[in-house]
Amino acid sequence: MSDARQSWHAQSVESTMEAHEAHRDGLAAAEADSRLARYGANRLRPPETAGPLVRFFRHFHNVLIYILIAAAAGTALLGHWVDTGVILAVVLINTLIGFVQEGRAEKALDAIRQMLSPTALVIREGERQEIPADTVVPGDIVVLQAGDKVPADLRLVQIKNLRIDEAVLTGESVPVAKSVDAVADDAPLGDRVCMAYSGTLVTFGRGLGVVTATGDETEVGRISGMLTEVHSLQTPLIRQTEQFGRWLAGVILVISAATFAFGYWVRGYPLDEMFLAAVSLAVSTIPEGLPAILTIALAIGVQKMARRNAIIRRLPAVETLGSVSTICSDKTGTLTRNEMTVSTVACAHRRVQVEGVGYDPGAGQLCHDGEPIEALDDEVLRQVLRAGLLCNDARLIQRQGDWAIEGDPTEGALLVLAGKGGLDRSEEEQRHPRLDVIPFESDHKYMATLHGPLDGDRYIVLKGAPERVLDLCSTQRGADGDQPLDRAFWDDCLDHIAGQGERLLAVAMRTATGETALDHPHVDAGGFTLLAVLGIIDPPREEAIRAVAQCREAGVGVKMITGDHLVTASAVGRLLGLGEAARSAVAGHELDTMDDDALRRTAHTAAVFARTTPEHKLRLVSALQAEGAVVAMTGDGVNDAPALKRSDVGVAMGNKGTEAAKEASEMVLADDNFASIAHAVEEGRTVYDNIRKAILHMLPTNAGQSLTIMMAILMGLALPLTPVQVLWVNMVTSVTLAMALAFEPSEPGVMRRPPRDPAAPLLSGFLLWRIPFVAILLWLGTFGHFVWMEEVVGASDEVARTVAINTLVAGQAFYLLNLRLIHQPVLVGGALLRSQAMWIAIGVLVLLQLAFTYAPLMHTLFGTTAIGPDDWARILAFGAAVFVIVEFEKMVLRRLPWVETG
Numbered sequence: 001m002s003d004a005r006q007s008w009h010a011q012s013v014e015s016t017m018e019a020h021e022a023h024r025d026g027l028a029a030a031e032a033d034s035r036l037a038r039y040g041a042n043r044l045r046p047p048e049t050a051g052p053l054v055r056f057f058r059h060f061h062n063v064l065i066y067i068l069i070a071a072a073a074g075t076a077l078l079g080h081w082v083d084t085g086v087i088l089a090v091v092l093i094n095t096l097i098g099f100v101q102e103g104r105a106e107k108a109l110d111a112i113r114q115m116l117s118p119t120a121l122v123i124r125e126g127e128r129q130e131i132p133a134d135t136v137v138p139g140d141i142v143v144l145q146a147g148d149k150v151p152a153d154l155r156l157v158q159i160k161n162l163r164i165d166e167a168v169l170t171g172e173s174v175p176v177a178k179s180v181d182a183v184a185d186d187a188p189l190g191d192r193v194c195m196a197y198s199g200t201l202v203t204f205g206r207g208l209g210v211v212t213a214t215g216d217e218t219e220v221g222r223i224s225g226m227l228t229e230v231h232s233l234q235t236p237l238i239r240q241t242e243q244f245g246r247w248l249a250g251v252i253l254v255i256s257a258a259t260f261a262f263g264y265w266v267r268g269y270p271l272d273e274m275f276l277a278a279v280s281l282a283v284s285t286i287p288e289g290l291p292a293i294l295t296i297a298l299a300i301g302v303q304k305m306a307r308r309n310a311i312i313r314r315l316p317a318v319e320t321l322g323s324v325s326t327i328c329s330d331k332t333g334t335l336t337r338n339e340m341t342v343s344t345v346a347c348a349h350r351r352v353q354v355e356g357v358g359y360d361p362g363a364g365q366l367c368h369d370g371e372p373i374e375a376l377d378d379e380v381l382r383q384v385l386r387a388g389l390l391c392n393d394a395r396l397i398q399r400q401g402d403w404a405i406e407g408d409p410t411e412g413a414l415l416v417l418a419g420k421g422g423l424d425r426s427e428e429e430q431r432h433p434r435l436d437v438i439p440f441e442s443d444h445k446y447m448a449t450l451h452g453p454l455d456g457d458r459y460i461v462l463k464g465a466p467e468r469v470l471d472l473c474s475t476q477r478g479a480d481g482d483q484p485l486d487r488a489f490w491d492d493c494l495d496h497i498a499g500q501g502e503r504l505l506a507v508a509m510r511t512a513t514g515e516t517a518l519d520h521p522h523v524d525a526g527g528f529t530l531l532a533v534l535g536i537i538d539p540p541r542e543e544a545i546r547a548v549a550q551c552r553e554a555g556v557g558v559k560m561i562t563g564d565h566l567v568t569a570s571a572v573g574r575l576l577g578l579g580e581a582a583r584s585a586v587a588g589h590e591l592d593t594m595d596d597d598a599l600r601r602t603a604h605t606a607a608v609f610a611r612t613t614p615e616h617k618l619r620l621v622s623a624l625q626a627e628g629a630v631v632a633m634t635g636d637g638v639n640d641a642p643a644l645k646r647s648d649v650g651v652a653m654g655n656k657g658t659e660a661a662k663e664a665s666e667m668v669l670a671d672d673n674f675a676s677i678a679h680a681v682e683e684g685r686t687v688y689d690n691i692r693k694a695i696l697h698m699l700p701t702n703a704g705q706s707l708t709i710m711m712a713i714l715m716g717l718a719l720p721l722t723p724v725q726v727l728w729v730n731m732v733t734s735v736t737l738a739m740a741l742a743f744e745p746s747e748p749g750v751m752r753r754p755p756r757d758p759a760a761p762l763l764s765g766f767l768l769w770r771i772p773f774v775a776i777l778l779w780l781g782t783f784g785h786f787v788w789m790e791e792v793v794g795a796s797d798e799v800a801r802t803v804a805i806n807t808l809v810a811g812q813a814f815y816l817l818n819l820r821l822i823h824q825p826v827l828v829g830g831a832l833l834r835s836q837a838m839w840i841a842i843g844v845l846v847l848l849q850l851a852f853t854y855a856p857l858m859h860t861l862f863g864t865t866a867i868g869p870d871d872w873a874r875i876l877a878f879g880a881a882v883f884v885i886v887e888f889e890k891m892v893l894r895r896l897p898w899v900e901t902g
Helices: 013-019 029-039 052-058 063-077 081-101 104-113 219-229 236-266 271-285 290-307 316-321 331-335 379-390 409-421 425-431 466-471 487-499 520-524 542-553 566-576 588-592 596-605 614-626 638-646 659-663 675-714 723-743 765-793 797-818 836-854 856-862 869-894
Strands: 119-124 127-132 141-145 153-165 201-213 310-312 326-329 341-346 351-354 366-368 395-399 402-406 434-441 446-451 458-464 473-478 481-484 503-512 528-537 557-561 608-610 631-635 649-653 667-669
Touching (some): 013 153, 063 081, 236 271, 271 723, 290 310, 290 316, 290 675, 290 723, 316 675, 326 331, 331 542, 331 566, 341 409, 379 409, 379 458, 379 473, 379 528, 402 409, 409 425, 458 466, 466 487, 466 503, 487 503, 528 566, 542 675, 588 608, 596 614, 638 649, 667 675, 675 765, 675 797, 797 836
Parallel strands (some): 326 557, 326 631, 473 528
Antiparallel strands (some): 153 201, 310 667, 458 503
């Protein structure tokens, strides 16, 4: 036995059988058992995965979590159990969220395993036997019939009109006609017509094949192996928050330690009091509500996307969509309808364009030079449509208002063409009954039918590959009758239509003189009259064309990566509006010759890649990412799964997509509509904007608190905020104010700006200005009011602290109004009134703060007390001042050319 990875498609039937010690009577039972023990079961090995306990504890591995746990331990030692409980609750919630989300990527492998056929029909000891598919071994002779799922990789040894749907592996939109002849050693997967691959579907005919590979050695097993080697990339948000967390942790530790040392050794505070102050400082600086806000913002994005047919399977993918700079899309069923449609009818006297796509015979018309025509008024055109209708075994059906095809998609396209031209099938079949038929065979490359009354003139209708049909024709039919065949004219016509990416089909007919039945000698005798050459294409979705234009306007590049032929892919790319880059389409065999540098350059400049394999798709996604692109990859087949997993956002088709593609993806399109991706990108950008708003709200608040505590220690004053009061402010403002920002709708122009740079830090130049700017405002108001109350008014610590806390919260509430729009004024265009969630949050906050200030229970828990109307007047005046100052800052920054305001 030889290596399963050998190029069996380039070997003859005899050499393949000899190499596998196989013969037409099949293996003996003992030999089959021996080979099963040697090669193992015909199934894919499950991957090794971490147990649930290990996965759970892995989520504690975060520097900010370490600081929070240490703070909780410290407060527990000091007996501050409320502080301890709140901190640990935040840690636990964050860990549980991550634990629930993890592990879903491994389902991609399970989905691929389910693709394998449960049973197989084999020949053993000279007899046909149905056996479990996992007991098939190399050297077995497998019998294939229409409707079978291929159980292993086979080298075909005998066929009869065999056609196999390989879309899940190659992306090819039409079932492949198989042959037993060997092909070139370097033939791409889609051109290996002498092979049948595990997991593909037999659509027509029958055949025999010798098993060349089972289990992990099959093509689908190789893809499964690629999935285990492909590691999903971290999303930009996760990378940025981890970087931000490490930076913030260092700052917190340094500031807390320095403050502790200064207070204990310089100011002489007691050790336990200074430790509590340091913990208070650390807790006030850590944005413990940020994980919850991130989750809520992403969850809201998930709900919005679901309403627009984009189902998110992994929360961080919502935000990643907002930074997508390149979308790599499969063609068949994603950008196109996966519904073959006649686009061109070329007769000898004129060329007709067919409008309308899909299988609805009433949705379209025939045109000449852009003007609609009546097909039935043109006798030649009528005969063309009738020929396609009669020489046809497909059925056009309507289910729940949707039209569908039963049978070959190409034949279905001919039925739809006849319907658009006004012909009625049942009426035509009554007038021209079928008397005999020669089904399509790949050896002869045509189908023929005999029609006519039993006792009258009869005729033969022929359809098939143009080069074969033209060889059988001696005349061509035009408006003035039959003329000698002009082969040069038709060769030019074929080149032109093929150059448009359309598949070619020729139809012809001749009278049947004396034939009562059909056989190949009758047809091969020739003498046919060519009626027309038809151009057939899987057309782009109209909504996909609009979505591509919208993505390009938003600065998002679109690239089509397909297993289809180069000319077809290039033509579809031009129809989609991919620009000049679609004209320089690149074939998969060209990618094989490129090193990594050349591939990166090609991936950046080209827009269409044809005849690609799973390795090509994976390399292209990796090459784009190496150039700094954030890549969304769409697809529906098993062949797309590795690239879907590798991409930043994998997008699978919900209706026509395989389970393997869905499980490898972060997002599934419920309507298989490429246009839904553009909507998802918009929602993703909105989610990121809202997360930035939450950060712009939380960090100034925390920094303002930290400054207040530090200044009090530096000046030797009483703490303006105790640790438990800090936690109250953090939790209340996070729950009410900051979370309201997660519900904000899209800002104006969100899809007219370029994607953000994924390498940019979470705290960009603008945030590094705004955060300390607002933090200083809040510190001035809070600390200043506290000192004024103690030093000027002579109020008690409880009163001064209550006033200080309400001053801080009021400043945050008014600043929330500023954040309705980050850069634009909120008093223009009624922006404030449209934010219902924001006003609800402020209303809830007012009630909470009134309870905090006046409820006796709160006095006991938090050490607060009631304050008077004069105090509230000063508090509200400060809040209004914050609002006015920030709006003025926006106006100034918009006038500065170097400040980004998009």
